[in-house]
Amino acid sequence: MEFLTTMWNLVTKYSGFFLEGVGNTLILSFFTVLLGTILGTLMATARMSKIAPLRWFAAAYIEFFRGTPLMVQLMFIFYGLPMIGITFPDVSFIPNFDRFAAGVVAMSLNSCAYVAEIIRSGIQAVDKGQTEAARSLGFHEGQTMRLVVLPQAIRNILPALGNEFVTDIKESSIVSVIGIADLMYRSKGVIAKTYNSLECLAIAAIIYFVMTFVSSRLIALLERKMSRGRK
Numbered sequence: 001m002e003f004l005t006t007m008w009n010l011v012t013k014y015s016g017f018f019l020e021g022v023g024n025t026l027i028l029s030f031f032t033v034l035l036g037t038i039l040g041t042l043m044a045t046a047r048m049s050k051i052a053p054l055r056w057f058a059a060a061y062i063e064f065f066r067g068t069p070l071m072v073q074l075m076f077i078f079y080g081l082p083m084i085g086i087t088f089p090d091v092s093f094i095p096n097f098d099r100f101a102a103g104v105v106a107m108s109l110n111s112c113a114y115v116a117e118i119i120r121s122g123i124q125a126v127d128k129g130q131t132e133a134a135r136s137l138g139f140h141e142g143q144t145m146r147l148v149v150l151p152q153a154i155r156n157i158l159p160a161l162g163n164e165f166v167t168d169i170k171e172s173s174i175v176s177v178i179g180i181a182d183l184m185y186r187s188k189g190v191i192a193k194t195y196n197s198l199e200c201l202a203i204a205a206i207i208y209f210v211m212t213f214v215s216s217r218l219i220a221l222l223e224r225k226m227s228r229g230r231k
Contacts, residue, residue, distance in 0.1 A: 007199045014190045021186030022207060028103055028175065028182060029168045035108035036168070037161065040115025045145070047120055058116070065113035071174055074106040078178045096179060103175035107168060114164055122157035123149055162219030166212045173208075183207060 011018065046058035065073065078099070081087070088098040088105075126149050134144040176185035187204040191197045 003199065003202075006196055007203055010190060010194065010196060010199055011203060014193075017186045017190055018183065018203065018207065020181060021183035022211070024100075024180065025169065025172050025182045026211070028100070028107070028172050028180070029165065031104045032107040032111055032168045032172070033161075033165045035104065036111030036115050036164070039108060039112035041119055041150075043112055043116035044119040044123065047116060048123070062113045062116055065110050066117075070106065070110050070171060071177070073110055074103065074174060074178065077106045077109075078102040096181070099175075099178050099180050102178060103172075103180050107172065107175070111164060111168060115161065118157050118160040118164065119153065122153035122160075125156050126152045158219070158223050162216065162223070165219070166215050169211050169215065170208060 043058050043061060046054040047062065049055055049058075081102075088101040090098060123145075130148055130152065131144055134148040135141075139147065172182055173184035176182055176188065179185070183204055187200045191200045194200070
């Protein structure tokens, strides 16, 4: 009971800290999913390209980013790129923009590799007869992909993309190591002030669960609506 009381006191006293962390976590996850989906679509297209060098590059990229830890990728981007002269700009009205940009870039590049495989499998699941029908109507390859194949593939890949978004919310906690004020970073700040480590971690875990649970339910609702539309 004392444990729960302490948790409640921490929530009421440091609610601003936790809410700021939640906001930054959701913003980071949103941009990660947005950029990861755009880049993943391009990478999936390259992976299925008839041009061999593009296929090789896409395959190597996907295998590398799926086969190495996100933590290592984040460190290389945040600490490694400045060592070779590549730096992120400072934006005066956004505190620590360089750290935020590094986090978005690292997570987007990592997510891109997973999204590319999700999209590739979704595209390959579309009946080849759809492509043949589109080509017989005079659509060129780009139009066929954009207007016929991708809209159908989206229905197939939506559940997997939703899972990727949920995963991004949870994995965003890694960016706290480079000083981005996400939920985990703010939770560590409260721990440093109060020394109630277990209680703060429990609060963070509950908040992460709420965010991922709500996201999963919204994605499931969207999936059901699309299924009804297909019928």
